[in-house]
Amino acid sequence: MADIRKPPVDAVLVGFGWTGAIMGMELTEAGLNVVALERGENRDTYPDFAYPRIADELTYGIRNKLFQNLSRETLTIRHTSKDRALPYRQMGSFILGDGVGGGGVHWNGQHWRVLPEELRLRSHVIERYGRNFIPEGMTIQDFGVSYQELEPYFDKFENVCGTSGKAGNLNGKVVEGGNPFEGARSREFPLPPLADVYGATLFAKAATELGYHPFSEPASNASRAYTNPYGAQLGPCNFCGFCERFGCYVYAKASPQTTILPVLMKKKNFELRTRSHVLRVNLDKRGRRATGVSYIDAQGREIEQPAELVVLCAFPLHNVRLLLLSGIGKPYDPKTGHGVIGRNYSYQMMGGVSLFFDHDKPMNPFIGSGAGGQIIDDFNGDHFDHAPLGFIGGGYIGVIQTGGRPIQQMTLPKDTPQWGTKWKQAIKENYLYSLNMMTHGTVMSYRDNYLDLDPTYRDGYGLPLLRMTFDWKPNEFRMTEFVTNKAADIARAMSPKSMVVKIKNPGDHYDTRAYQTTHNVGGAPMGTNPQTSAVNRYLQTWDAHNVFVMGASAYPQNIGYNPMGLVGGLALWSANAIRRQYLKKPGPLM
Amino acid sequence: MPGRRDFLRKTAILAPTALIIACGSSQSAALPLAAAPAYAPKYFTQDEWSFLYAACGRLIPDDEHGPGAVELGVPEFIDREMEGAFGHAAAWYMQGPFAAGAPEFGYQLPLKPREVYRAGIAALDNHCRRQFNNNTFSGLETAAQDKLLTDLESGALDFEDVSGKAFFGFLLQNTKEGYLADPIHGGNKNMGSWKMIGFPGARADYIDWIDRHGVRYPMPPVSVSGQRG
Numbered sequence: 001m002a003d004i005r006k007p008p009v010d011a012v013l014v015g016f017g018w019t020g021a022i023m024g025m026e027l028t029e030a031g032l033n034v035v036a037l038e039r040g041e042n043r044d045t046y047p048d049f050a051y052p053r054i055a056d057e058l059t060y061g062i063r064n065k066l067f068q069n070l071s072r073e074t075l076t077i078r079h080t081s082k083d084r085a086l087p088y089r090q091m092g093s094f095i096l097g098d099g100v101g102g103g104g105v106h107w108n109g110q111h112w113r114v115l116p117e118e119l120r121l122r123s124h125v126i127e128r129y130g131r132n133f134i135p136e137g138m139t140i141q142d143f144g145v146s147y148q149e150l151e152p153y154f155d156k157f158e159n160v161c162g163t164s165g166k167a168g169n170l171n172g173k174v175v176e177g178g179n180p181f182e183g184a185r186s187r188e189f190p191l192p193p194l195a196d197v198y199g200a201t202l203f204a205k206a207a208t209e210l211g212y213h214p215f216s217e218p219a220s221n222a223s224r225a226y227t228n229p230y231g232a233q234l235g236p237c238n239f240c241g242f243c244e245r246f247g248c249y250v251y252a253k254a255s256p257q258t259t260i261l262p263v264l265m266k267k268k269n270f271e272l273r274t275r276s277h278v279l280r281v282n283l284d285k286r287g288r289r290a291t292g293v294s295y296i297d298a299q300g301r302e303i304e305q306p307a308e309l310v311v312l313c314a315f316p317l318h319n320v321r322l323l324l325l326s327g328i329g330k331p332y333d334p335k336t337g338h339g340v341i342g343r344n345y346s347y348q349m350m351g352g353v354s355l356f357f358d359h360d361k362p363m364n365p366f367i368g369s370g371a372g373g374q375i376i377d378d379f380n381g382d383h384f385d386h387a388p389l390g391f392i393g394g395g396y397i398g399v400i401q402t403g404g405r406p407i408q409q410m411t412l413p414k415d416t417p418q419w420g421t422k423w424k425q426a427i428k429e430n431y432l433y434s435l436n437m438m439t440h441g442t443v444m445s446y447r448d449n450y451l452d453l454d455p456t457y458r459d460g461y462g463l464p465l466l467r468m469t470f471d472w473k474p475n476e477f478r479m480t481e482f483v484t485n486k487a488a489d490i491a492r493a494m495s496p497k498s499m500v501v502k503i504k505n506p507g508d509h510y511d512t513r514a515y516q517t518t519h520n521v522g523g524a525p526m527g528t529n530p531q532t533s534a535v536n537r538y539l540q541t542w543d544a545h546n547v548f549v550m551g552a553s554a555y556p557q558n559i560g561y562n563p564m565g566l567v568g569g570l571a572l573w574s575a576n577a578i579r580r581q582y583l584k585k586p587g588p589l590m
Numbered sequence: 591m592p593g594r595r596d597f598l599r600k601t602a603i604l605a606p607t608a609l610i611i612a613c614g615s616s617q618s619a620a621l622p623l624a625a626a627p628a629y630a631p632k633y634f635t636q637d638e639w640s641f642l643y644a645a646c647g648r649l650i651p652d653d654e655h656g657p658g659a660v661e662l663g664v665p666e667f668i669d670r671e672m673e674g675a676f677g678h679a680a681a682w683y684m685q686g687p688f689a690a691g692a693p694e695f696g697y698q699l700p701l702k703p704r705e706v707y708r709a710g711i712a713a714l715d716n717h718c719r720r721q722f723n724n725n726t727f728s729g730l731e732t733a734a735q736d737k738l739l740t741d742l743e744s745g746a747l748d749f750e751d752v753s754g755k756a757f758f759g760f761l762l763q764n765t766k767e768g769y770l771a772d773p774i775h776g777g778n779k780n781m782g783s784w785k786m787i788g789f790p791g792a793r794a795d796y797i798d799w800i801d802r803h804g805v806r807y808p809m810p811p812v813s814v815s816g817q818r819g
Contacts, residue, residue, distance in 0.1 A: 088696075
């Protein structure tokens, strides 16, 4: 039983990162009284990200000051449903956000949309390659929404963020300098591309010589001073090299703090409550409608917050856990393939090449931005014929130099010892002259990769942790081998002194220790069929019409790009449906 | 150089806290450590401190390529980390049950890092006493020390109370951290490692150099504290 029952509000937001801020803005604009509940602390550019303290690799980059403290809550992980899952005790392969701004504080700002064919992947693959091209056990689905429908919302989110880039397709016309493979944009990026570091120019030159199509990565790191449609102001990125894992001290990286909160926090119909940890969404007796949420406040009291509308805006893994803990939607059962909550959890597969140059080519690796660099998209999506290759998906290849922070980002040649004189000699000789190229690839969804509640391990409130069952599959090994070998060709054309190609190989298992990517997606997939999706194409749960679930938990499988552009676009698309349709006539939108 | 290393080693056994002064007096002016008061460990005992000096000196030795971990104050860094959130595993999930798993699932022991150090050093020194005529690790020749560290790393040397691999893993991780982190954390004295590799530290503003392709950045490092290298 709750200790305190708060007065009802129109809408409650669970989690106050990017999608919480977007929804807060949209729903207050619609005149609703909105309360956002954030389990972490409040934080802002000043004082939390202020220079010089933020330029401290150990505190932020290694000891994870801005991330979730796992001591009270984490998840468990195993490779197959036959294994016993073990807790993710330390941050490793992905880094969970916490506090106001969430992951939107310490992301890179790699701001992609999605490829049009990826939103209807299952249909697209069947049309081009036939039904038999989809291997047994792969459960890819269509998103249920089209690129054209989402375009105005992608555009809006980029203009909120002040994204730097160069269009490659304007209203269906391929234009020089951008990504020729991208979906059509209705207008140019709000800001021109960031300047390139030396290594990115070498990559672009080599890629061009090989016949590929390099372009500047869309970056929500402002290349110029910018005022967004809300009136929030950004300053130009100064390539400080402390971006991902850090807050931006120069107001250049788009985050809730820099783009939305200066306006939202002043609104009288908006209230933020930090250190408020939501335990569950409360449902009415029939279980068909939410009555609000229950949370533990900063003083440890259980609070009931009644609300007409509940929007889950937490990280995908947490959204899924809340749905399971609240009993919204049928939990997924991998044995039968029935149920939807926890279904189609997916990830991304990273590869890359490390290049080492002669001492007449210093790379100055510490000069970096979160998302500035050169990319090719020639081997992403369906931009090449998959028929002879026997896999679905792909990835982009690029040089994004995000910094040369020496503890985490030291790159050394093959067979360098881990310690001793030879290690020291290697860091001295290679630090300034090393460059990394990455391959950033899709992971499909599978019947036996999923999320559920752990039967053993509990959080600090006594509730079951989320359990992830996930491992790599043959399709992804084939994808990464193909794409990463293309990257190696480009690397060779850049004439390094030596190079190391990093490819995951069949037999490798998902390794939770080393950082890979925080693009954990799925578990509450969107779609048009309630048997295979947790939320409909407006991100509304099928089971309780006044519960909406934001974020990449809605992806039925992963895309090749970083997820935030699509996540922001989907949130705005969902907000529009709430404002235009749902509020006028609350009920199922499909 | 071997003579100096022997001197360091023996001094470490006899009077570890005097080492910094001894080290400073035998080193070039680039390491103005003689002026700094010797650091007194807050977590480690004198025996443990001797081990830490010896081990850090082997993991990142002082040699012709640049300063070593001991010269840059890494033992102090590690001691400070033991007293902080890292040593106490304050941000890790440390609830049981604890079960062994494949290496891909990471650290799964109930011991906090500071407990791993304590148990690991004791177990290693006990092993050394039995194998090396009652000598502890810090009293051994460097070749023998390197062999022991290599065996810990590979798992060839393991202990009943604590995983030798986990112990070595923390030791190596923290030694590199102390060597490469900002001096505000106690290691990387005078930004010695940053000067060696060419990292400008906390400058964190390269708007004037982003277009200077292939030209080495000329400025020396700065620390978060404002110290200039």
